[in-house]
Amino acid sequence: MTNHTAVLDEVMEPGTPQEYSEPAILSGPSEARAAGLPAWFREQQSAAWAKFESLPFPNRKDQPWRFSNVNALDLSPFVHSTRLSEKEREEILDLSTGLKEVAGRLIFADDQLLRRDPLPEKLLKSGVILKPLERAIIEHEDLFRRHFMAQPAALGSAKFAALHEAFVTSGTFVYVPRGVEVELPIEIFHWLHGENASVFPHTLLIADELSKVTVLEHFRSAHPNRAGFACGVNDLVVGRGAKVNYICAQNWNEKTLAIQINATTAARESSALSLNVHLGGNYSRFESLSRLIGEGARSDLLAVSVAHGAQEFDARTLQDHASPHTTSDLLYKNALTDSAKSTFGGLIRVEPHAHFTDAYQTVRNLLLSDDAEANSMPGLEILADNVKCSHGATSGQLSEDEMFYLLSRGIPAAIAKQLLVAGFLNEVVDRLSHPAITDLIHGLIEAKFQLRSRE
Amino acid sequence: MFCVPQMSQLSITNLRVSIGEQEIIRGLSLAIPKGEVHAIMGPNGSGKSTLAKVLAGHPDYKVTSGEILMDGENIMELAPDERARKGLFLAFQYPSEIPGVTIANFLRAAVQARMPEGEELEATDYYARLYEKMDLLEMDRSFTSRSVNEGFSGGEKKRNEILQLAMLEPKYAVLDETDSGLDIDALKVVAHGVNVMRGPGRGILVITHYQRLLDYIIPDHVHVMVQGRIVRSGGKELALELEEKGYESYEEVKTTAREPALA
């Protein structure tokens, strides 16, 4: 293997042209972009494009899009991204600050791999794979075919999943073999760069039996004011007894239309924890399917959002219990101010034979202004016996007593408010027991408040 | 007549406070000079906590007349956080629980708020001081990373109030029933924490229901509060007298005092 040092050369897939114009994504697949991919995959992409074209555009009358501002989904401005110059690459690499210590790191901008910090020798020897998707398609075709978008997008965005499949050209492939523990997190950056650029970030994580891994993914914009479109898919395949933490820090700029589709499958005795932090985007939709397919599996679905201005966060979830003695615990918290809006639609489904299931779903909205709006649609569908389920959604304001307590200590109102909102969100963030990542997330949330106080 | 200069006392004059239609503080005057410890004793419902919260600037209470001066400055129009930064501190009878905000971060924000603009709190100095005060109050250091008051026992909450007092070093401190919920050992620790804060630069008002606390924090003056008024003031021996005789006789005083007002 030659991938032991950070390399830039492998970014240039043979056949990738140096330049191409910027066709609108709605005019169809870009031959140039897909040039390096194998024929069978490109065929699959053509079929996906046909599917995208045939599926209807979302409508608010459909339950999965109830309360959603479907007008925000206008894709006509967005174009296929162009190649970044050497200078642009350097600038973005400089901006790519995250964790101090990682097992490996991939940095993408406009779907082009800028840099790869490979795994240490020890992990490579034990068979851990961390590769750009486009290489995994070729080098690990069997694994890839078996797991790539294996779960249908069932929560409303089938059309966007098809678009993703049609246009995906890069992303991250992680495989952790049986019994291997990757101590440090794997970190991935996806940047939006060009004006009206579109990206299709993909992460496929396969954790084999009794393995352990943590993946942190950043979504960021290189420019604060350039419009962009991100249509991402991440699939987590958690094998028997494996333990996976997946953290996504979504911090696109506020001119970004973002759609992220997640599918997690948890096998027997495994545990999957995902923490999704939603800070950016003007409309940001997040669909999360968690399937508990083996006895004793556990899934923790955590999310926080901080919404201001006219931002809209739209989350749809399904906790699907397909096996007995499984547990899922969803905790979503949104802090909203100005005329921001959040929507939650979530279902707990306990399939007929999935007895002795514990399933929880809690959504808390903190409304910091009169115009902020939060809609919650929790749901239960229980087809088994001996099931412990609870769901609840609440919306409230900051507690006046808590506020007074902080003020009485001399803490100015703006900072007191910030502390209380951060405290409200911390209950979720602190469920991840990984200090370096929680610090980073606290920092991002704080930065969002500061962005606000500068306005 | 000897008079403490306005410049070094917390003075309350003819204070009247209502909540909704109900008048709770009904013409109360009191002065706490720096260097002294005053105690207010009174039955439940006499308005002691209301007085404490009005001093701190709680928005729920309406001050209908009177004035509150701190070192000669009228603080009535100041927001609660401004009063605090000017040197007023209230240890709450029922401290709020603040989920997700650690004691370390909370106190850091409070200390930082007292520093000149542009100056950053030095983390190592801050922790050194915090640990020193925690040791004084026999608080385990693990408290720093716990959410403020969340899941604390009654006694832990009160210790945490006194920890804040020690960290913020106010000019005037009002301690509202800091003894309630404490066993005797905890009471001694908390009283010690308060006693080390006594000094010429600080005025302290201790509000209590029982005389017990005043065995450990010996006051210079004791005031009896009944139905929103100070009905009697005296030296520390007054506390013992109250312990023996209770408040009944004063409640009669109150009714007789009230009638002329109604006439």
Ligand SMILES: Nc1ncnc2c1ncn2[C@@H]1O[C@H](COP(=O)(O)OP(=O)(O)O)[C@@H](O)[C@H]1O
């Ligand atoms: N927020 C409030 N709303 C309504 N009534 C109140 C409120 N706070 C205090 N009171 C009333 O004011 C009176 C005095 O209460 P308080 O100041 O707590 O007395 P103390 O501390 O002496 O026991 C009581 O009758 C109480 O019910």
Ligand SMILES: [Mg+2]
């Ligand atoms: Mg009281």
